[in-house]
Amino acid sequence: MSQLILEAETHKKGGGRGFAIQKSGDATVALVGFPNVGKSSILNRLTNSESEIGSYAFTTLRVIPGTMKYNGAILQILDLPGIIENAATGSGRGREVLSAVRAADLILLVTDVKNKGLDTIILELRKSGIVV
Numbered sequence: 175m176s177q178l179i180l181e182a183e184t185h186k187k188g189g190g191r192g193f194a195i196q197k198s199g200d201a202t203v204a205l206v207g208f209p210n211v212g213k214s215s216i217l218n219r220l221t222n223s224e225s226e227i228g229s230y231a232f233t234t235l236r237v238i239p240g241t242m243k244y245n246g247a248i249l250q251i252l253d254l255p256g257i258i259e260n261a262a263t264g265s266g267r268g269r270e271v272l273s274a275v276r277a278a279d280l281i282l283l284v285t286d287v288k289n290k291g292l293d294t295i296i297l298e299l300r301k302s303g304i305v306v
Contacts, residue, residue: 195237195274199248204275206299207284208291209256214238216284217253225253232256232266237274252278259294262301272302281306 205213209231217225221240226233238253254271261268275281281304285292299306 195239195252195277197250197277198239199241199250201247201279202250202252202277203280203282204252204254204278205284206254206257206275206281207295208258208286208289209233211256211284211286211289213253213256213284216282217251221251223253235267257295257298259298261298268298269302272299272304275299276302276304 205216207213210229210233214225214227214234217223217238217240218227221242223238223240225238225240232255234253234255236255240251240253242249242251252274254274255267257268257271258266260266261272281299283292283295283306285295296306
């Protein structure tokens with residue numbers, strides 16, 4: 175019931191569609207990074223999920239959950255849309271993405287070795303009050 179209320183409130187606010195995910199398992203891990211760095215591939219590999227993979231930015235437009243077992247614990251893994259510069263002020267649905275990150279128990283930063291934007295991701299997380 176509380177999940178239905180949360181989804182209804184999210185839709186009423188005119189944003190956040192696909193970002194209201196019910197937590198499950200023992201811990202929630204958010205995959206965070208720029209668009210097109212392999213977050214969906216990691217989710218699919220770890221959880222046998224089928225998050226869409228594309229060779230273009232913003233293939234993932236909503237939160238895609240998956241679960242895996244690790245040392246007896248059930249982990250919920252969240253594939254999130256990519257974070258971009260100024261996400262903390264709303265660019266690229268950044269507020270919704272950062273809200274999902276804030277609800278996670280652990281953040282896994284995913285980067286592309288060719289892209290040196292890790293500092294940008296950390297800055298956006300910090301600007302939204304997420305300690306890294």
